[in-house]
Amino acid sequence: DVKVTQSSRYLVKRTGEKVFLECVQDMDHENMFWYRQDPGLGLRLIYFSYDVKMKEKGDIPEGYSVSREKKERFSLILESASTNQTSMYLCASRETGANVLTFGAGSRLTVL
């Protein structure tokens, strides 16, 4: 089974801190995604990547950046965390030509 691993399940950070959320998948998938999930809003796409060093903005990229230096790893970066970035962050991967997303367990971030 494909496994998508998010390094931190729960994080608490302070306003202004730089935050790294790490995601690793073990099935050589080309495509990786970062979503955030907030009550009543469903999943909203932040960024996605279809290859190493390639990235595309999703619907809500403001305040975030990403890094994909290796195929298996896709990092989400909050350069200066703000309270409105308190949320559940979900990473997913997908093989090109297939349309099933495999998600990680999520990282719940609280910014104080």
Next chain:
Amino acid sequence: DAKTTQPPSMDCAEGRAANLPCNHSTISGNEYVYWYRQIHSQGPQYIIHGLKNNETNEMASLIITEDRKSSTLILPHATLRDTAVYYCIVRVAFGASYDKVIFGPGTSLSVIP
């Protein structure tokens, strides 16, 4: 990708069939219907997908109307563990590698003892 509309919430008695509807009236000929679910505090999980024929797997059945403008996900014997948010997504099956996948708010299903 075609837009989907789902009821925000539904209840179902334990042991009964749960029927979750999804409207996708703007679906185009090469778009599939996908269903995922998300149990509390976990990431979403793929359930099933289909084009125009009804589909069944070990988790659920998917019924797509003949005009393909709506579909129903059926959990034949709902258990408490089926309490989750269910997402219906419509998209091309073999899209370009860089196309994005959009999730709407979904339907929150509560299975009641």
